[in-house]
Amino acid sequence: MPLDMTPSPVAPPAASRLWTAGASAGVSVAVLVTLSVLHWELAPVLLTTAAAVSLATWAVNRRRPASRPASVLKETAAEPVNAIDHALLDSAFEALADPVIVVSGGEADDIAGRRIVLANAAARDLFRIQREGALLVSALREPSVLEALDEALFGSIARTTDYSGVGAQTRHWRALTRPLPSRADRPLALLVLRDETDVRRMELMRVDFLANASHELKTPLASLAGFIETLKGHARDDEKARDRFLDIMSIQADRMSRLVADLLSLSRIELNEHIPPSGRVDLARATVDVMDAVSILSAERDVKVRLDGRDLSAPINGDRDEIIQVIQNLVDNAIKYSPSGDSVEIVIQPEVGVDAASAPWSGGAREGGVTRLPLVTPDREPGQRYAALIVRDHGPGMAREHLPRLTERFYRVEGQKSGERSGTGLGLAIVKHIVNRHRGGLTVESAPGQGATFTAYFPLCQSGPRQTGDGGKTARPTP
Numbered sequence: 001m002p003l004d005m006t007p008s009p010v011a012p013p014a015a016s017r018l019w020t021a022g023a024s025a026g027v028s029v030a031v032l033v034t035l036s037v038l039h040w041e042l043a044p045v046l047l048t049t050a051a052a053v054s055l056a057t058w059a060v061n062r063r064r065p066a067s068r069p070a071s072v073l074k075e076t077a078a079e080p081v082n083a084i085d086h087a088l089l090d091s092a093f094e095a096l097a098d099p100v101i102v103v104s105g106g107e108a109d110d111i112a113g114r115r116i117v118l119a120n121a122a123a124r125d126l127f128r129i130q131r132e133g134a135l136l137v138s139a140l141r142e143p144s145v146l147e148a149l150d151e152a153l154f155g156s157i158a159r160t161t162d163y164s165g166v167g168a169q170t171r172h173w174r175a176l177t178r179p180l181p182s183r184a185d186r187p188l189a190l191l192v193l194r195d196e197t198d199v200r201r202m203e204l205m206r207v208d209f210l211a212n213a214s215h216e217l218k219t220p221l222a223s224l225a226g227f228i229e230t231l232k233g234h235a236r237d238d239e240k241a242r243d244r245f246l247d248i249m250s251i252q253a254d255r256m257s258r259l260v261a262d263l264l265s266l267s268r269i270e271l272n273e274h275i276p277p278s279g280r281v282d283l284a285r286a287t288v289d290v291m292d293a294v295s296i297l298s299a300e301r302d303v304k305v306r307l308d309g310r311d312l313s314a315p316i317n318g319d320r321d322e323i324i325q326v327i328q329n330l331v332d333n334a335i336k337y338s339p340s341g342d343s344v345e346i347v348i349q350p351e352v353g354v355d356a357a358s359a360p361w362s363g364g365a366r367e368g369g370v371t372r373l374p375l376v377t378p379d380r381e382p383g384q385r386y387a388a389l390i391v392r393d394h395g396p397g398m399a400r401e402h403l404p405r406l407t408e409r410f411y412r413v414e415g416q417k418s419g420e421r422s423g424t425g426l427g428l429a430i431v432k433h434i435v436n437r438h439r440g441g442l443t444v445e446s447a448p449g450q451g452a453t454f455t456a457y458f459p460l461c462q463s464g465p466r467q468t469g470d471g472g473k474t475a476r477p478t479p
Contacts, residue, residue, distance in 0.1 A: 099123035099193040103136055104186045105153035111137060114149070117188065126193070145191070148177040152189035162196075172200045216259055216410065216424065220252035255424075262426040266409075269322065269433045276439060280461045281323050283314040283387045284348045290327040291346070294335065302340045305331065309348030314387035316458040322434045323458070329427040330391040330454050337395035337452070349388040350460075354378065357386045357441045357457040370447040371400040375407050376432055378441035378457055386440065386457040394451040403444055407432035431456070 093100070099122040106113025114136035119129050127139035140146065144161050151157040156179040165171045173193050180188035227245045235241045291305055298305050316323070334344040358377050378386065398406075398413050405411045410425035431454075435442045441457035 094121050096120050097122060098195070099126045099191075101127075101140075101191040102180065103149055103153065103189050103191060104183065105150070105189070106186065108150070108154045114146075114153075117183075123193075140191075142175075145175045145177070148175065149189050149191060152177040152179045153187040171195060171197045213259075213263065213410070217256060220256040220259075223252045224249055259424045259426075262424045262430065265325070266426055266430050266433065269430060269437065273433055273437045275437070277317060277319040277322070277437065279317070279319055281316055281318045281320045283316050283323065283389060283458060284309055284312045284350075286320065286323050287327050287346060287348060287389065290324060290331055293328065294331055297332070298335050298344075301335055301338070303335050303338045304343040305335070305346065306343055307346045307348070309350070312348050312350045314348055314350040315461040316387050316438075317461050318438050318458055322437070326431050326434050326456055327389060327391075329431050330389070330456065333427060333454075334391050334393035334395075334452075338393045339395065342394050345390075345392045347388075347390040347392070349390065352386045352388045352457060354380050354384055354386070357388070359443070370445050370450050371403060372443060372445045373400070373403045374441065374443050375404075376435045376440065376442040378459070379439050385460045387460055389456045389458070390453060391455075392451065392453040397448045397450045397452055398446045399448055400446075403446065406444060407442075 100120045101116055101123045102118035104115050104117045106115075112135060116129060116134045116136055116139065117132060119127070119132070123129065129139055136149075137146070142163050142165075144163055148159040148161045151159060158176075158178045161175045161177070163173055163175065165173055172195075174196050176190075176192045176194070178190045178192075180190050182188060227249050231242060231245055235245060287307060288310060291307060294305065331344065331346065338344055358374065358380060359372065360374065378384075402413045407428045409429045412425055432442060435456055435458075438458050440459060441455075443455045443457075444452060445455075446452040
């Protein structure tokens with residue numbers, strides 16, 4: 001009796017269930033990838049391994065000739081949810097922020113056999129890939145990455161490789177290579193690149209910061225230790241030398257105290273930088289208070305400080321202590337770099353538009369070759385108005401190559417690092433972070449021999465609690 005070859009009526013539903021399960025798995029992968037993209041910093045390893053491998057495998061398989069039974073193809077094609085799944089997965093693969101490439105290999109010793117089977121938008125933009133099937137070595141020439149891809153293709157070995165790309169700006173990449181299921185007897189491998197340029201830059205900044213802080217603290221400590229040793233020795237009974245050494249030790253101790261105070265202040269400001277202040281401060285009144293505080297310093301240096309706009313009202317949203325710190329740091333710098341007998345001008349502008357507050361870099365095209373450079377750019381909120389604090393000195397000025405680095409920690413312009421002008425090198429870094437916390441702006445204008453002008457912009461207060469002059473209490477205005 002011949003065997004009945006008629007397909008069982010149970011087969012199509014079973015196949016349908018199989019493909020429905022596959023579609024559900026696809027949706028799960030898509031959700032996983034979407035969450036990983038939105039929360040990249042929270043789950044980078046999850047994205048670059050499981051999710052990226054699953055997406056790439058799915059995308060490659062989609063390009064294979066259909067091998068499913070016609071009845072199954074017809075049934076699944078009639079289900080709109082599967083078409084949505086395909087579109088969603090395609091979009092998710094294309095939207096990945098990291099470059100992802102699928103590579104196929106021919107013979108192990110044939111370099112020309114390595115071809116790009118699939119690349120997402122980020123990879124096509126980075127390597128300028130014009131079409132699928134392009135030669136791999138024409139797009140990627142890093143030997144360590146090519147070697148890792150060969151190990152994935154022909155040895156099924158997963159590796160992670162770090163390398164630096166050469167270009168207009170050096171970029172640091174982490175390359176993750178993973179083997180994929182073979183296709184038509186040709187091995188496949190996945191390459192995912194993660195841009196770690198910002199991570200490396202932050203790490204370098206951290207190392208530089210620690211090195212600079214250690215150096216700045218070590219200098220006064222070494223001076224104190226040396227003078228203490230001298231006073232314990234032959235200068236013990238020399239009254240004149242003892243008084244001179246004690247004065248120097250006092251200066252060094254004050255310098256170290258200022259440095260520690262600035263470091264603590266900077267750390268505190270950075271910790272709360274993401275929280276906008278809720279108080280209300282009158283910028284003009286705060287400036288008058290600072291002028292009174294620096295009157296002794298300005299008299300010692302024979303520098304006059306003049307304020308234009310003393311009687312104006314410029315209420316801004318802000319933390320009074322931090323606003324005072326911005327004004328004092330800018331005024332102190334202006335006095336410090338002003339010649340004896342000269343003056344420092346402070347101008348309060350009670351209302352400035354966002355276009356003026358975020359004016360672009362001038363590149364030395366202003367009068368006298370003065371360069372204007374934004375150091376902090378305010379948020380461009382519609383209708384937002386700003387109060388401006390302008391502090392201008394007539395000191396030696398700065399060349400434009402120094403301007404972008406003025407707010408770096410411990411950065412000082414060459415020729416202005418020692419003597420009476422020495423400071424902690426953290427003043428402008430503190431100003432930058434405070435202005436950034438207040439969602440304001442900061443610009444500098446300078447040129448050699450033309451002095452320097454710093455302008456800080458703070459959002460004008462629209463409504464809310466008013467902060468009193470003592471900086472410690474707040475009271476809601478009377479309706």
